[in-house]
Each structure stands twice: as structure tokens, then as C-alpha cells.
Amino acid sequence: MHTRPRSHPGTAAPVLPEDSLAYALLTTAQLVADVVAGGTLTESLAKLWIARPATPPGVRGAILDLAYGTLRDFGRQDFILDKLLQKPLQEPVQSLLRVALHRLDTRPDTAHTTVDQAVSAAATVLGGNFKGVANGVLRNALRQAVDLNKAADADMVSEFRHPAWWIRRIRTQYPDNWRSILAAGNTHPPMALRINPLRATRDETLESFAEAELPVCVLPNGALLLERPVPVARIPGFVEGCVSVQDAGAQYAALHLDLADGQRVLDACAAPGGKTAHILESADVMLTALDTDPARARRVSENLDRLGLKANVKTADCRDLNRWWNGRPFDRILADVPCSASGVVRRNPDIKWLRRSDDIARFAAQQKEILEALWQVLAPGGKMLYVTCSVFAEENREQIAGFAARHPDCRRLSIADQPDCQYLPCAEHDGFFYSLLEKTP
Numbered sequence: 129m130h131t132r133p134r135s136h137p138g139t140a141a142p143v144l145p146e147d148s149l150a151y152a153l154l155t156t157a158q159l160v161a162d163v164v165a166g167g168t169l170t171e172s173l174a175k176l177w178i179a180r181p182a183t184p185p186g187v188r189g190a191i192l193d194l195a196y197g198t199l200r201d202f203g204r205q206d207f208i209l210d211k212l213l214q215k216p217l218q219e220p221v222q223s224l225l226r227v228a229l230h231r232l233d234t235r236p237d238t239a240h241t242t243v244d245q246a247v248s249a250a251a252t253v254l255g256g257n258f259k260g261v262a263n264g265v266l267r268n269a270l271r272q273a274v275d276l277n278k279a280a281d282a283d284m285v286s287e288f289r290h291p292a293w294w295i296r297r298i299r300t301q302y303p304d305n306w307r308s309i310l311a312a313g314n315t316h317p318p319m320a321l322r323i324n325p326l327r328a329t330r331d332e333t334l335e336s337f338a339e340a341e342l343p344v345c346v347l348p349n350g351a352l353l354l355e356r357p358v359p360v361a362r363i364p365g366f367v368e369g370c371v372s373v374q375d376a377g378a379q380y381a382a383l384h385l386d387l388a389d390g391q392r393v394l395d396a397c398a399a400p401g402g403k404t405a406h407i408l409e410s411a412d413v414m415l416t417a418l419d420t421d422p423a424r425a426r427r428v429s430e431n432l433d434r435l436g437l438k439a440n441v442k443t444a445d446c447r448d449l450n451r452w453w454n455g456r457p458f459d460r461i462l463a464d465v466p467c468s469a470s471g472v473v474r475r476n477p478d479i480k481w482l483r484r485s486d487d488i489a490r491f492a493a494q495q496k497e498i499l500e501a502l503w504q505v506l507a508p509g510g511k512m513l514y515v516t517c518s519v520f521a522e523e524n525r526e527q528i529a530g531f532a533a534r535h536p537d538c539r540r541l542s543i544a545d546q547p548d549c550q551y552l553p554c555a556e557h558d559g560f561f562y563s564l565l566e567k568t569p
């Protein structure tokens with residue numbers, strides 16, 4: 129993906145009936161074009177819903193499905209377009225073709241409707257100049273589908289739907305299971321819930337889910353895995369704070385932290401506060417929660433308010449000790465550091481295409497600074513849990529091996545009998561890395 133200047137505001141409503149497929153295709157194309165220009169899907173969606181607040185839920189759902197699906201499959205559509213076009217078309221037409229190809233791939237039963245609706249959408253932008261090209265490209269894609277798919281399957285980026293540098297990295301670092309890691313990155317994410325033991329027992333929760341006819345299973349760490357994702361409004365006990373939505377992999381943080389009542393705990397990179405809340409639900413501790421981003425720090429407070437939990441929430445860069453630390457060391461520190469998010473890419477498929485290979489070293493450098501700063505505020509005998517939602521070794525085991533080598537007072541404690549613990553993305557949870565470090569007295 130090449131970063132190009134944005135060619136359109138991305139939120140102007142197309143002149144098409146809101147309930148038409150053409151409208152959904154074109155609106156999604158504008159979102160995808162924003163990502164191609166270097167923006168995130170989350171930001172573009174937020175702007176879209178502000179600009180078009182009355183979008184009916186069904187239309188929203190169709191746009192979300194198309195946007196997430198197109199960005200999951202992005203590498204494949206560009207491979208096919210490269211074969212069918214001499215040069216890329218102007219946005220948003222190029223992205224309209226990407227979205228249409230994604231729909232042709234996933235809904236072959238409605239191929240002709242997709243082509244007709246994509247052509248109608250093309251007629252409403254750029255003076256309709258690309259209507260004929262759009263029609264020709266999509267009809268050629270249908271006619272040549274067998275050959276195009278064969279060629280696409282033989283191309284690494286198109287087959288695995290990740291950038292080439294990413295595939296090479298995963299293949300080198302995970303020679304035995306690189307295929308399943310990449311495949312997991314292209315799936316629909318599971319939906320898991322965390323039970324709040326301060327408000328409901330597991331039995332009560334399971335009973336309310338059975339009554340609501342929502343099948344769930346209990347994972348080994350106590351997380352509830354829903355058979356199928358559902359809107360939060362349908363989740364029994366959500367409004368009352370009995371359960372929260374949190375990936376099962378993220379629910380290991382509070383478990384691995386080895387918490388006990390009365391401890392002084394620091395959650396150094398806390399927003400939006402899922403793990404903060406889990407810590408407070410698990411033990412009666414004095415918790416300081418930091419986040420460098422003021423808007424995100426506010427979300428920590430909102431999340432804690434919903435659950436009736438209390439913490440000292442501050443907006444601060446955790447590396448800037450002079451700004452936020454009062455000199456009293458912490459017994460436990462959660463360092464859930466900013467990272468490439470390569471373990472949660474199925475939730476944010478735009479990330480695959482927005483990241484660059486050299487971003488990983490940049491994240492690793494930032495994580496190293498955070499670790500160095502936080503080690504100073506950990507009490508002797510205290511423990512720090514380092515967490516990423518990455519699968520890249522530079523941010524994980526290499527980071528921790530380097531830290532331990534630089535700090536003779538750092539003892540690596542085992543998690544599940546391992547010096548550190550890499551959970552790979554799978555049907556039950558996202559990809560997370562955990563390492564528990566003790567400061568020897």
C-alpha cells in the first residue's frame with residue numbers, strides 16, 4: 129500500500145438510495161480509500177458516523193462487514209486489479225473495485241447484482257468517467273475468475289493476505305506454525321467476556337446466558353467465550369457491570385500479576401482500562417492508572433465508573449517519573465505497552481497494511497524506554513508484568529532477554545512453566561505476550 133494524499137473528504141454522502149448495495153459499496157470504498165491514504169479505519173468510521181448519524185443499523189452493519197472484509201483481503205484484491213488494470217484508477221474508484229471484488233469473492237451467488245451496483249456507484253463519482261472501466265474490470269474479473277484465482281493463490285501476499293515483510297518475519301520467527309498465525313489474522317475475531325466477581329458468580333452468569341439462549345463456554349482462565357458475537361445490548365448483565373467484553377487472552381494479565389489485597393499497583397499504560405478493571409475486580413488494591421493520551425485516560429475513568437470501581441487515574445507519560453510519581457514504590461506493575469498490535473490484527477485489519485517493517489524497531493525502542501523507567505518505581509521484591517498484543521519477537525522475547533541482561537536485579541519468573549509466555553492468535557483468543565519480572569531485594 130502506498131501512502132497518497134486523501135482525494136476526498138470520506139464522509140460526503142453519495143447520491144444513492146441509502147438502502148442500496150451501491151450506497152454501501154461506495155461508502156465502504158471511501159473508508160478503504162482513507163486507509164490507503166494512511167488513515168486508520170477506526171478514525172474514518174468515527175467521522176462517518178458523526179457525519180451520518182441517522183444511518184440505519186442494517187446499513188451500518190453492511191458497511192462494517194464490507195470494510196473489515198475488504199481490508200482483511202486487501203492483498204488479494206490489489207493482486208487481481210494489478211492484472212486487470214494498466215495503472216491504478218483514481219480514488220474512490222480503485223477502492224470501489226476492491227470492495228466489489230471482495231464481495232464477488234464472498235458472495236458469488238449475487239455476482240451480477242454486485243457488478244451492477246458497483247457500476248451504479250461508479251456513475252455517481254468523478255463525473256461518472258470511470259463507470260465503463262469499472263464495468264469492464266468487474267466483468268473481466270468474473271470471466272477470468274478461475275485463472276485469476278489460480279495466479280492469486282501462487283502469490284504470497286495474495287494467498288496469505290498480509291504484507292510481504294510481515295509474512296517473511298512470521299515465517300522466520302515461527303518456522304513450524306507461521307501459516308496458522310497468518311490464517312488466524314484473517315479470521316473473524318471471537319467474542320469473550322469477563323465475569324465481575326464483585327457483582328455476579330460464574331453460576332449466576334451462566335444461568336442468565338442460558339436463559340437468554342446465548343451459548344457460551346468457560347475457558348481455562350475463567351473467560352466466557354460466546355459461540356457467536358452479539359451486540360452488547362443483548363448481553364445479560366452488561367449494563368449492570370456483571371460482565372465486560374474482553375478478549376480471553378487479555379484476561380491472563382490480572383491472573384499472571386500475582387495480586388493480593390493491600391498491594392500498591394501501577395497500571396502504566398492503562399487505556400481503555402480493560403485490564404485496570406480486571407485488576408480491581410480481582411483484589412482490593414490501591415491502583416494508579418496512567419495513560420499518555422487524555423481522551424483515552426478519560427475512557428479508563430468511564431469504564432471504571434460503569435463497574436463501580438475506583439483508581440487514581442492520571443494522564444501522564446509513564447516514562448516521565450518527575451511528572452507523576454510521588455516516590456513511593458509499587459508492589460506490582462502492569463506494563464501493557466504500546467506495540468505493533470500484530471496479535472490482534474483480525475480486529476483491526478487496516479493495521480496489516482498501515483504498518484511498515486521499520487515500525488517494529490520503533491515500537492521496540494519505545495518499549496525499552498518504558499521498561500527502564502518503570503523498573504525504577506518497582507519495590508524490591510515487587511513484580512512487573514510486561515505485556516504486548518504482538519507476535520513479533522523484537523517486541524517480546526528479544527525485548528525481555530535484553531532487559532534481563534542489562535539488569536542483574538531482574539529475575540524472570542515462569543508463567544505456565546515457561547520463562548515467558550507467547551499466546552498465539554487462535555479460535556479462543558488473540559495473540560498476547562506475557563513476561564513476569566521480579567526485582568530481587
Ligand SMILES: C[S@@+](CC[C@H](N)C(=O)[O-])C[C@H]1O[C@@H](n2cnc3c(N)ncnc32)[C@H](O)[C@@H]1O
Pocket residue numbers: 378396397398399400401402403404418419420421424444445446447464465466467498
Ligand atoms: C495496549 S494499550 C493498553 C490497553 C489497556 N491496558 C487495556 O487493557 O485496556 C497501550 C496504551 O498505552 C498508552 N501509552 C503509550 N505510550 C505511553 C506512555 N509513554 N505512557 C503511558 N501510556 C502510554 C496508549 O495511549 C494506549 O492507550
